Amino acid sequence: MKKKNRLSKWKKQEKFSIVFESPMDSDFEKFLKIWNDKNPSNEKNLFGSDYDLMKMTRELVFDIKKGVPVFHYICPMLDTKKLEISYHHLIDSVFEGDETDIEKEVINTLGIATALEVPIYPNNEIVEKDLSNYYQKLIQNGFTAPDEKGNDVKLVPVNSKKMEDFKIDKFSKIDLTKFWSPTDLLMLKQVVKEEFLKLNNAHRTLTMLELAIQQLENLLDTSKRNENNLQKCITENPILLGLDYAKIIPKHKLGSEFEVDYALEKFNGLTDLMEIESSNLNIFTKQGNPSSYLVHAEQQVIDWLDWIEKNNAYARNGLEGLISPKGFIIIGRSSSLTEKTKASLIRRNKAFNGNITILTYDDVLIKAKSLRDILKNEKTSYNIGSSQIKRG
Structure with missing residues (x-):
């Protein structure tokens, strides 16, 4: 396998134009005239094309002036008196036209610079994001340049990065023998x-x-x-109920008929409803029948959902996210359940078809711990009610 070698890039000799400082040394001016007379093919417009200008550019500096992108070209200049090369802010590239035309020209300039490995720097932190956005579009879509007939053709610099090169899991595999421009580093x-x-x-x-x-x-x-205190804990910590809920609104009124224990406002704007009963209450009787406390809580939630369905527009005046909400009941402890009543609770939840979910305080705790372990990327499994949830 052939090893990658940065030095091999320089085996191919390339020649670049240069600008002379003014005033020019008289002896050098005579020499230049004689040289051009002997080599008329060398006498050409220094800025004959964007490509020629870019070839002699040391670096580009991107800026935005009066809302319009600008490229400042930093180029070498020869002091003909001292025969010293220095770098100067030689020329500016200012774009005109509508937003689409300007974006196209900016990306085309970035494309030529990237192909020639001319580094592009933001002039300040303010324009970093704009430069990064333009550069991302170059990586995703390439750029255009006229062919011999003057028709635009789509081009992609062979040394251009791809979007997957900037994924966090690719960092350890970065190939440093390739050119990484300041714009690449900006993306990183x-x-x-x-x-x-x-x-x-x-x-x-x-x-x-x-x-x-x-x-x-x-x-x-x-x-x-x-x-x-238990109810206050759940009120102040909506994260116990999962990552969907932004906040819990206590004592929300549904017209003059009902007062909901809690409205659970999701991050997406939708809202669910919750009835909270005491942790000391039995969910089932000793005979295995649903307790009066459970039946009362269920009826409360059923009444709320029924009222919202019949008064949807009015309900949304008070809380915009009340669109087909789901109801939750927190009641009792899992320790009060037998294997038989655990199965009964599962069947009861299934009967409500997801419209109402009954949870014990232990279920809330276990669900929160399961979420914690997912965030910590731990392998675990928990029993919730009598159904098993496995993670990892």
């Missing part, structure tokens, strides 16, 4: 920033969830439980 910077933001958000979410689990666990383990 954006990817890293987004990844850190995700990690930061995940860490914050996990910390909140850990604290909420600990609080709920402590309240459930206390022999003298305070039901108000």
